[in-house]
Amino acid sequence: MSDFKKPKTKEEYLENFGQIKPLMNATMAYYESSRCLFCYDAPCVKACPTGIDIPLFIRQINNGNLSGAAKTIYEQNYFGNTCGKVCPTEVLCEGACVYNEQDVKPIEIGRLQNYATEKAIKSNLNLPKGQIKRDERVAVIGAGPAGISCACELSKLGYQVDVFESKEKAGGLALYGTAPYKIRNEEIEDEISYLKTQFGFKLYTNHAISNASDIQKLESKYDAIFLGVGMGGTRNINIPGEGLDNCVGATEFIESLKMNPLTTAIGKKVVVLGGGNTAMDAASESARMGADEVTLLYRRSKDEMGAYHFELDLAKSVGVKAVFEVQVLEIIGDRKVGGVKCTKTHSKDGILENVNGSEFTIDCDMLIKATGQQKYTPLLDLIPLNYDRVGRITTNNNFQCSNPKYFAGGDALNGGAEVVNACEEAKKAAIEIDSFLQHK
Template sequence: CYDAPCIKACPTEIDIPLFIKQINSGNLTGSAKTIFESNWLGNACGKICPTGELCEGACVFNHQDLPPIQIGRLQNFATSDAIQNDKKLFTAGKDNGRKVAIVGAGPAGIACACELRTMGYAVDIYEAKSKPSGLTLHGIAAYKITNQEVEDELNYLQKQLSLNFICDHKIESKEQITKLESDYDAIFLGVGIGATAQIGLPGEDKSNVVGAVEYIEELRMNHHNLKVPNRIIVIGGGNTAMDAASQSARMGAESVVLAYRRAKENMGAYGFEYKLAISAGVDSLFNAQPIEILGNGKATGVKFIKTEQTDGKLQNIEGSEFIVEADLIIKATGQAKQKHFLEKIDNLELDKRHKIIVDNQTFQCTNLKYFAGGDAVNGGAEVVNAAYEGKRAAHGINEWLDNK
């Protein structure tokens, strides 16, 4: 369609009408290339993007009492064909003699690396974990995308562009930082936002109280050997809380309670994510503020107090305490930032929420040798946002080095 709103709704601005026309004409290879040229993680994003909030939500069919075109499924279809048939779509550019270090092999780091390789840069991608892909592999519920699908796309890109991953190699010391600055022409930070933050609840340190991000990672990486407990409480109201609750219910927990301190309409989660959780058998508990995790050594439940909104402020209702028993408590209440690591980098400025401050066009940091993207910059968005920021940063790096 003319001036397609779906393109503008996609953070990576994939030419959606073009790739659909290419599919329709039988040109699957061309369609996959159109997608990957805009989004290096186009296959994964076809499955995990909240398309109803982005491209499909903007589809003109929504205004004609018709269901939107299933853009995500078509995107995944075209790119899967390229991956499964090992179609050669890209090659590394001619070596330009420049080297870039990428810290963090998540979506932003991978997208930055791919784009730099097409421009002829030598790129080393340092990753603390044993496998690359970041939250795409470790932090998204398995019912959305399988480990194999994530790894297949990455292996495809690695083969096309000769990506060099250095895994099990955490960059954390001042000495390591100094060496990177000496060895490379530029450094990209795609370090994400770290582990689940402490929320200051009495009893939070008990063994069966876990962070949602860590729990989802354990389910993804060790699901064959992991027994889900019978009674689970998930504390939080964001998309990660929905993932943890949905996955728990799908894996056989008898009772999964999603507890949120405010009203349903105040949740940060997308509406469709909440509906998925409820359809999987999750129970919801709104206006319930956790005040203590109960149990001796091992958690046996959570004490809540009811809340209400008064003059725009959330207030506890005196005398309304109640207990919900559980075998596992999952905290989905936000992640800690990488403040302690980032503060070791000279002249790298962070905002008051400890996010990296960057130029919004080039993604260059206040220490000009550094560029950054993904959750460490945006505070926690979608994989597609990270892919866009990583790609833009690659062009920022290239422009800076060309003009240096």
């Protein structure tokens, strides 16, 4: 049973979705940074996909050099502030911190990262930029973490970069998908607007690249094109009843609640299907939106869940009930979702089987499918490139597609990972684009 009431005002919404990693004040940052051992060959750095020099920026914070700390972070990761909040630090940098071996709380690296970068954004701190100006132009399709990171790096290298984004706002799933108790929308918008000011790329929102003529124009006007288009909407699960009202996809539900929290409908009894991080987020968010009961159903065992265990614990801490080894056979209801017909499952030699005669029904008035995203966006149908069998773009080791003018990075390439992976791949892709254009 959840303790939250459906938020009716912005204040109530912010209270229900209070930040789990709030900003540190100066005393907290000084104390926490003084705990760091500034390890040689630090394991936290190795665990960071973008390789931020963590001991260096922590030392800079400790010495009061906040500008230096922010520059150290942005040197490696253009979404330094966003990643400080949304990265699964528990399994990355903080999970690798040497303090874990002594059973002592690891350094709160993510929060220290936010402490330094938030100040840089607020003061519009000047970041180092390249001196060379190049004549070539690069188009970036998609203004998610991948597209924006690629645009920053290319602008720094002197190119003229135009970013095209179909949605009203830039940020991709970092903005439209990540949980509101991890980061507020304004924080992501502020970081993107800071990067735009710093690096000077042009951003065209509400500007979908959606047909063959758009593609043709881009190909003739630009010397290279980066695809940072992410993935598609929630995949259908093809069971009876999927078309009933109140049966919704997780990414669509989360986008609605992030953009219009006060008008997003929530059921009283919500069932969430899935065992990944998106399922945990959708369940936690349903509870915080005021659902009386939230039940998470996963067809395999707890140990086989794709979600991080700390995300499950977070969902449970707000009253979510998790049930494992249960498969939904049918969504029942008359026009609207009224329940789900399920069966128990078990795994035999790694193959999932339904347990005969174990069918049962759970009453619910909303079903959220967190059963994965479609692997591609419609745009990719228009561009003759090589894709793998699940629809991911394939590239060579230089992030270059089968048509050499195109490069790719982020979810569209890796099939869905974290913000930090999209940032890192896109930055590397930008360096490869530079090398391609210089040798052309």
